[in-house]
Amino acid sequence: AQSVTQLDSHVSVSEGTPVLLRCNYSSSYSPSLFWYVQHPNKGLQLLLKYTSAATLVKGINGFEAEFKKSETSFHLTKPSAHMSDAAEYFCVVRGYQKVTFGTGTKLQVIP
Amino acid sequence: GAVVSQHPSWVICKSGTSVKIECRSLDFQATTMFWYRQFPKQSLMLMATSNEGSKATYEQGVEKDKFLINHASLTLSTLTVTSAHPEDSSFYICSASLVGAMNTEAFFGQGTRLTVV
Numbered sequence: 001a002q003s004v005t006q007l008d009s010h011v012s013v014s015e016g017t018p019v020l021l022r023c024n025y026s027s028s029y030s031p032s033l034f035w036y037v038q039h040p041n042k043g044l045q046l047l048l049k050y051t052s053a054a055t056l057v058k059g060i061n062g063f064e065a066e067f068k069k070s071e072t073s074f075h076l077t078k079p080s081a082h083m084s085d086a087a088e089y090f091c092v093v094r095g096y097q098k099v100t101f102g103t104g105t106k107l108q109v110i111p
Numbered sequence: 112g113a114v115v116s117q118h119p120s121w122v123i124c125k126s127g128t129s130v131k132i133e134c135r136s137l138d139f140q141a142t143t144m145f146w147y148r149q150f151p152k153q154s155l156m157l158m159a160t161s162n163e164g165s166k167a168t169y170e171q172g173v174e175k176d177k178f179l180i181n182h183a184s185l186t187l188s189t190l191t192v193t194s195a196h197p198e199d200s201s202f203y204i205c206s207a208s209l210v211g212a213m214n215t216e217a218f219f220g221q222g223t224r225l226t227v228v
Contacts, residue, residue, distance in 0.1 A: 043221040
């Protein structure tokens with residue numbers, strides 16, 4: 001069985017403050033994990049991915065995520081939010097021949 | 112990164128007609144392509160997994176006779192919404208993965224917004 005849980009459907013932060021988007025997963029296999037971002041009326045863009053190399057993964061636009069096997073988590077963070085970060089973020093797990101999306105977290109950035 | 116092209120990006124059709132959506136991997140070969148549907152303000156729902164040269168595997172609750180998937184080559188998969196109705200109006204997205212390693216990312220098309228009137 002494979003599943004992804006994004007713990008917050010909405011997160012609101014002030015510009016310049018840290019961002020934390022939470023993701024927990026379960027998988028029968030050693031999974032690959034991804035974070036994608038979707039801006040309004042746009043397609044999906046890959047932020048970063050974990051593929052069993054370094055547990056701390058750095059992505060584009062200053063985002064990073066840490067894979068914690070003991071906690072089955074892959075939380076997305078950014079030290080300082082920017083207005084352009086306002087979007088919907090999806091945590092994705094890829095097991096054998098199956099890709100599962102989380103339900104998404106909408107990030108609001110307040111000026 | 113690799114490019115997946117989805118066409119058309121938007122389409123309006125009359126109720127009862129059929130619509131075909133194409134998903135092409137432009138610069139790589141994709142053994143497996145995935146088709147997703149996204150309802151407003153919701154996450155992507157996997158509809159089916161399409162393997163080149165074989166029948167697609169549909170997720171529970173997805174009507175295979177209504178959503179026909181064909182994956183005739185390593186670079187092309189098509190989704191045909193047959194006898195479309197207004198409730199089929201949605202955003203459809205395909206993705207493709209590189210042949211081989213499981214840990215490669217999935218590349219997404221830009222999506223097709225279908226409106227059935």
